[in-house]
Amino acid sequence: MNHAHRARRSVSSVAAMVLLAGGTAVLASPAPAQAASTTISNAELRWELNKESVSGAYAPGTWNLFSAGKLGNPGAGSQTLTSADQGATWANGAVAGWKNTQGNVTVLDKQANGTYAPTTWLGARQNSAGVNANTSGVSSENLLSLRNGIGTVDPVTDTGTLQWTGDFTVVYYSGMSFFYVSNPKLSVTNGTGTLTATLSGYGSDMADPTQWVPLPATQVTLGTIAGVDLTSTGLTTTPSYLGVDVTVPANSSPQVTGGPTSGSFPQSFIDFQGGVGTASYWYSSGGAADARKVTTPLTVAWSEPGQASVTVTRTTLLPSGAQEVTVEGTGFDPASATATRPPLAGRPGGTYVAFGRYADVWRPSVGAPSTARVNAGGAGLKWAVPAADMATVGGAAAGAIELRADGTFTATVTVDKAVVDGKTSTGTYGIYTYPGGGASQPLHETFTPITFAKAVPSVAVTATGATYGADVPVTVTLAGDAAATGDVTLTDGGTTVGTATLTDGSASFTLVRPAAGVHDLVASYAGDANNEAVSGTTRLTVAAAPTTTPTPGPVTADEPVKGTARVTWGTKPAAGRKGIAVVKVSDLATGKVTAIVRTGAGKKLRTISARIKDGVVKVRLPRLGTGKYALVVKVPGNDDVAKARVTRTFRVR
Template sequence: MSITSRARRGLATTVAAVLTTGGFVALAATPAHAAPVTTVGSNPVVDATFTWGLSDEQGGGAFFGGCNFLSAGAAGNTGSSRLWTEADGFYKNVDGNVTIQKPDSTGAPVAPTWSTKCQTAAGTPVVAASTSSKTGNQVRITAGKGAVSVADNTANIQWTGSFTSVFYGGLTYWSATNPKLVVRPDGTGTVTATASGYGTDMQDTTKWTTIAPRTITLATLKNVDVTSSGLVVGGSSSPAITPDYLGVTVQTGTGTAQATSGASWGSFPQSYIDFQQLTGQSSYWYSSGGARDAAKPAAPLTVGLSIAGPAPTVTVSESAIAQGDTATITVSGRNFDPAIATGSRPPLAGKPSGTYIAFGKYADVWKPSESAAASARSNLGSATKWAVLAADTATIGGPNAGAVELGADGSFTTELTIDKAALDTTATATTLKNYGIYTYPGGGATQPAYETYTPLTFGSTQPPVVEPPVVTPPVAQPIAPSKVSVKRGSTTKPTTKRTGRTSITVSAANGAAVTGKAVVTFKKKGKKSKTKTVTVRNGKAAVTIPKLAKGTWAVSVKFAGTASFQRTATLKRGSFTVTK
């Protein structure tokens, strides 16, 4: 149903309502059309560099075997718990995108050789008796790909390559493959990888088993800002991000109990420790009360970025479906660079595989690049298109199969017929709750820059524009505006350097979807109040909290009211404390 016909139907309903009062109406009306909405995606990452030494213990002296060290690539199987030899050929300082480096006497990074891998920057052997004696070795992985949004403070980056963590000269070792970084808008992040290796036991080195590969969390992060050149500590320009360790508790199972006192107590993430229980290294990654606990905290990591632009954008001709459940809308995309998404399955395996464009009902976590299951995405088949290069449209079945041309410049335009009721018949899982126009890479490609979400709302959000009627008695009695209530949602607190986020929900006593304006005020004693005027649509409004001084800020909300909804007094809605 077109927008015009829906508006006419609404107008007919208005006329019928007045006629039931016994009056006569003469009026004219024009339909109200929603303005197009544009969603800006993330910038593609041309190159990302990840550098990390894991911990000082990873480059420290060992009580047997010389030292603990890093090696490029996934090491082969020694067949038993024994010291590595140079003849094994397992040790590498370069393997594909992965290099191992450590500082020389001037602090410049150099590639350690077999003979220098256990030396300090000064060229002396590391010793286990001192926790400050270390090689400073780090793994450096280049050519990371993905997408970042500086505006949204998000990042999704995948590296290809492996490194190996070796302890006690080779008695125990494991490998991490294809690290992945995700940073969320609130500044938290994770680094994950596929871990594999061999299991042994300090008390029984005859034990040697192959460990099945599994995904583990290498590091969790807080207070991260995403910039166009890399990650920095929130509110600063420092690129050295220290992962969580200090004060982190962990379950050690049958392993050595965690010590939870002293200046350096803590742990790597739980899944990391669970995996190390199998390798025999577990207590080297959390405080165990030993002499080397001070060397165990996570070392700072850095992530440098080179990003491309402009970011992909999606423009939807109508995002608020005013009346009914159906509409035909135009969806246009720009900057979907065909070269950055390569298919992994037929019929476009190894070729630019374009992007899907779909009306769907998705879960909160839905992105393929974040390993969301296919069940997190439910599309209406008749409103799903696949934009590919002109030469490939016939390959995927042509227009009758949903093929849309993706221009060499990364642009596309198509129409989708929205039918909420039809989608609801198949999208029944309780986790599926977000209606919208979605794009994501086609053909099994991985490209987070292609992943966009433009919300759609259903229900009366804007009445038809009606000319003042001429009414003969009896006059229809106006409907009194409904009372409303206001709630504040969860809050991402701002800092003195960075904005925060919250939301408000305005509910009408008569159950109607509320629209209108609201003023949100942030007030602190001795400081000038800050205000934000927001637009409430379908009962909700997102609020950007400005950068604020340290201290406790009270929040109040005043809904301005409309012809349909009563205005409110200034309502106190809690507070939050800015701490940094």
């Protein structure tokens, strides 16, 4: 496949993503003769546009993917998302900000059990079988989800309008080409309609990688649909593609027709892609990718009138430790769910609000057994009941919260992955609600998926005081959504300086009298249960030595120069770990240094001897327990330098 054709193919994929991401369901305004128009406020649109938009790209190591929200502008063409920080930046260092969810938009990933959950960065390039989609033609099985669509529908006449608010980005070749889709709208009249959205982004050119031109926001048709059957809870349809002919933009490859998968996305969409520089990615151009350009089915679903709903403050959490989320519930009418079991038999049974890992078929209203619902219990399980019944079910200590008369509640639920993992190895993590006390009410059964992903901390490497002949302290600081723990290793031009344990997110090192010149310092963090492994760099320049130095006066045995000794840490002592004290002495000193380790109370623990070499001594301390200590360093004198003694106190944590 030639280079130009590869560019066309990825563009088609991108457009397909746009359609999916930006496809707003607009159902045409109902005619006055409609039988029964229903107001909808919670419609969800799901679509992948086509298979190419979520598949491996032709360029080695790149793939096509979605991002919730609008990616940041890299400011130049041919940039790709940086995997080391999970798409937080572009290859040139510009902020990218890849996200799996933002506002009403979530990028979903197919799980091994066939269900869908918000994707992780890994899930955006790997399918449910664990195969990477950075190989051409392998799909990541991602879907776009746009929630909270509003409008009206009339299932009797198959007519309606639904509007979504939100943005997503369709990314091809890991970012070499991308565009934004905003506020999709679906309009249907008598079973025929369109999916439209506002597209914007940047124009690129594979023949000229430096090209990167902003494109104006343009209203386009993402797809046309026909034969739509609106039900009381949604629709499923496949936008037209096969057999659709278009006029291709100037300088684009011709459309190839007559094949089993030949066709195109709508003309206005193709026209916009002409500006992006990727029009041929969205129509059949005779290449091997044509079969993956075909539109795939989209679904729109909404709840029955009266369906309860919840909002959860956070749905992507850290994989380790207990974390709290706030759950707000509406529509849980107390009078519509009567308990059949004590202690509330015959009275409103309220609603369980739980963090758990449930089977695919979990709802009590369809007869799923209690074993299908594995709850965390404790602070991870609440029971919303009317205020008068809170004491009856054990009060706040037993997890009781108030279910207000208007059917609303506010619950603080503890999410701890390890708790449910200890009870089951299958199912989907989420915040679930269902009627309490044995009541049956399907309108009160809700599910909000919870995804666990490690944080990606930022790394700052600070080196100060770069003076020739002097030691240079280096501080490595990690910051992010989770407190980083564990070890950091510092290297200088590939040579290991040392390894230190983080304390309150930072670690300290000392470059011992670094040579003049440029020092590329790299701090490598190994990661922990809640943080990914990351690295950070900085460049330190040490000026050259002065060309002339003062000549010291004659030194006699009767008049030795004053002895000196200064102690810094090569590796700071930590509980259970060996430390290294670096002793800087006079260049005239010779022999061995004696170092004594004492407790804070003055008790001698260890005497250590180390030889002076070029004015520097490295004293290797033993493993020490937590507490306060003192290091006494004795430097011998000679004919040229007086003896010296220095005491350094330190604390081991």
